Amino acid sequence: MSKDALTDAPLPVLEELPGIVTTSRHYPLLAHTKGRIKRIFFVPGQYVHKGDILVKGYDHNFITAPTNALVAERLIDGSSYLLPNTVVASLLELEPFQIKIMPPSAYVQPIAPGWGANISRSDDKTFAASGVVLGSHITAEGSLFVDLRLHRLTGGSLLAGTKIRAVLAPPSL
Incomplete structure (x- = not known):
């Protein structure tokens, strides 16, 4: 792999941030x-x-x-x-599905629709989920709410209140 290929690959914008599932069915x-x-x-x-x-x-x-x-x-x-x-x-059920994460204090831009999301559970290392961002918004307190559509889920479930870690990144070009 060339050095240019490594620099052109999108890097996660928000990586390994703690959060919680707020809405799921x-x-x-x-x-x-x-x-x-x-x-x-x-x-x-x-x-x-x-x-x-x-x-x-x-x-x-x-x-x-x-x-x-x-x-x-x-x-x-x-x-x-x-x-x-x-x-x-x-x-x-895939919609509605929402997570709340705490971005770095300097982060003020919402996550764009189409970004990728990888979710892990804080209490279960065998769990993994991935999906795509449908939308997001930042509250006055600085909490970031992200609406997702999941594509893959292994090793368990994501009930409302589940503590998670999220990696969010723009799509690959």
């Missing part, structure tokens, strides 16, 4: 029928679309995605027997 996906599972069509971290078939049963019953979301956790396996209200998975 995290909810369980429930089975509505009973029966043995024939096939599971999703994995944790997968983005699913409303109406996607997630689980197929032997009795021709299906569990479908109720909305566009990321699968945070899979709570069944192929040997599970479903009963009504069995929790199949936990889903994280």
Whole structure:
């Protein structure tokens, strides 16, 4: 790699800043029928679309995605027997999703839509999430609120109140 290629690459503008999840919609996906599972069509971290078939049963019953979301956790396996209200998975709806971070005191410019965001959890080193900035604003107290659309999530969930660390950078050219 040339020296010019290294200097042209965008560097993170805000790196490893502590923050907290302020808004997220995290909810369980429930089975509505009973029966043995024939096939599971999703994995944790997968983005699913409303109406996607997630689980197929032997009795021709299906569990479908109720909305566009990321699968945070899979709570069944192929040997599970479903009963009504069995929790199949936990889903994280992609919007609204907002984090609050404390930028350096000299930082006054909002983060631009399209910037990349990488999120880690302070309490779980196996967790990782990435996405894109939809918008941001700075409060009078200096807190930076960033609205995100997540593209990838592994190792758990992001409930409101979760402490995080964020790396925000402009998109690569």
